[in-house]
Amino acid sequence: MQPARMHLKILLPFKVFAEKTGVLHVVAETRAGSFGLLPQRLDCAAALVPGILVFETEAEGEVCMAVDEGSLVKTGAEVLVSVRNAITGTDLSKLRETVEKEFLNLDEQEKNVRSVMAKLESGFMRRFAAFHHE
Secondary structure, X not given: OOOXXXXXXXXXXXXXXXXXXXXXXXXXXXXXEEEEEOOOOOOEEEEEOOEEEEEEEOOOEEEEXXXXXXXXXXXXXXXXXXXXXXXXXXXXXXXXXXXHHHHHHHHHHHHHHHHHHHHHHHHHHHHHHHHHHO
């Protein structure tokens, strides 16, 4: 009897990054730490943080991917991972470096942009309110 397998699909905002069949297990990172998925695990959903996603297939063995923040949903044998960015590589230390340099740096840039936008919006609202009271 053949053990159960999962179907893994990794989605980016603009394309399907990877689609794998015959997946034996998946390991993903959340704010609470890493967790693993096996084919018989109950359905679940998780918010992913920038980190390393690991999965194993009989054909490819263990595969590591650097992924940006996103979400993971497991329903039955289907595992759907939706992230903003992903990079496949063989050297785990280089993938970890990529996560630290690119994905976490983008988060800092986005925070700065959001802060500037909030200041612009609040300034606009103050001027609009002053104009309305005149």
